[in-house]
Amino acid sequence: MKWKDCQVRLKERLGPQRFEHSMSVSRTAFELAETHGCNPESAKLAGLLHDYARDMCEKDLLAIAEEHRLISHPVERQVPLLLHGPVGAFLVQRELKIFDADILEAIAVHTTGAPGMSDLAAVVYLADIIEPSRDFPGVRMLRSLAQKDSLDAAVLAALVSSISYCLERNLLIHPISVEARNYLLGST
């Protein structure tokens, strides 16, 4: 499906603010892909579509995930919002006929990260966190890290930031985020 058609379909699914966020993630992912040597067009499309399932209710997210065996850890049943990545990737494939494995992976893991994720997935993960309208303590440090050479170092810092956020608020943490952090600690 063409870019413009994807935009139209996305606009039907998301509220105006989240649509703007998606456009912003798309632009940021494009820039980061150019900096870090991965495919900018794939990054632009994965960034646009990363939240394709984000406005679905928890009941529907769970139902689709159960039906199509998309649940990878019990914490996803406790926090069904964590499923909007995997469910989004599934729906983008089914409804928009996007079959590029890298794009689908980037959408699937954008909320949690994953150990050994591709550079494209790393770029979209980061873009979601640092796009220009994001404002939280530490975001400027993450932006400047993301513009430097090491994608891994930027992703590690972003994972630490989001894991710390959950720790401070007693929120459940998806173990795959901890695994992604451990993986990068071993490789950076």
Ligand SMILES: [Fe+2]
């Ligand atoms: Fe998301």
